[in-house]
Amino acid sequence: AQSVTQPDIHITVSEGASLELRCNYSYGATPYLFWYVQSPGQGLQLLLKYFSGDTLVQGIKGFEAEFKRSQSSFNLRKPSVHWSDAAEYFCAVGTATSGTYKYIFGTGTRLKVLA
Amino acid sequence: DTGVSQDPRHKITKRGQNVTFRCDPISEHNRLYWYRQTLGQGPEFLTYFQNEAQLEKSRLLSDRFSAERPKGSFSTLEIQRTEQGDSAMYLCASSSDESGYTFGSGTRLTVV
Numbered sequence: 001a002q003s004v005t006q007p008d009i010h011i012t013v014s015e016g017a018s019l020e021l022r023c024n025y026s027y028g029a030t031p032y033l034f035w036y037v038q039s040p041g042q043g044l045q046l047l048l049k050y051f052s053g054d055t056l057v058q059g060i061k062g063f064e065a066e067f068k069r070s071q072s073s074f075n076l077r078k079p080s081v082h083w084s085d086a087a088e089y090f091c092a093v094g095t096a097t098s099g100t101y102k103y104i105f106g107t108g109t110r111l112k113v114l115a
Numbered sequence: 116d117t118g119v120s121q122d123p124r125h126k127i128t129k130r131g132q133n134v135t136f137r138c139d140p141i142s143e144h145n146r147l148y149w150y151r152q153t154l155g156q157g158p159e160f161l162t163y164f165q166n167e168a169q170l171e172k173s174r175l176l177s178d179r180f181s182a183e184r185p186k187g188s189f190s191t192l193e194i195q196r197t198e199q200g201d202s203a204m205y206l207c208a209s210s211s212d213e214s215g216y217t218f219g220s221g222t223r224l225t226v227v
Binding site for chain 1: 119156158171206214219
């Protein structure tokens, strides 16, 4: 069965420090992978996506992610975190079954940024 | 285009009452999804429409839940005889292909 694991429930970093959020997936075929960010009480905003090609993808707000097939991982990184990055981050895999394309989300990582 | 709109943003209802939520997708998007998100969890798939056809329903969607998308435009999600376990954020998303959803801001339902 397809699944997404985000092993870190909470992460705290200081402003200006680097960030890496982990994501591991289980999917039989070549996955479509996504990272979304959610501010409190809000919907989800797409940060970046991987479909094929270059395994390092750039997204909005200075985020990037690297797809590693051998590790079934799609970790999100940012070189220098800003206080406004405090939010919850969700990794998702796009799956196609019975003609329906839908996402399976991880449980999220809540990021706290210290001033 | 103003993105995906959901109404209401918040709904408090008494157990046993019926509630209905509305989603207006991006106009050119033919795919529409409903997800449910509970505290501390990621969104879980509920149902999917392609145009006006409801192509898949999750087993999470009990017979108290029904969704429609008349004319392939806006969609409604109705919950009958609400239970406390229905308290959650209900998210709507739309897309035109597999390149990524656009989510609305969600409707937060509290059943008291």
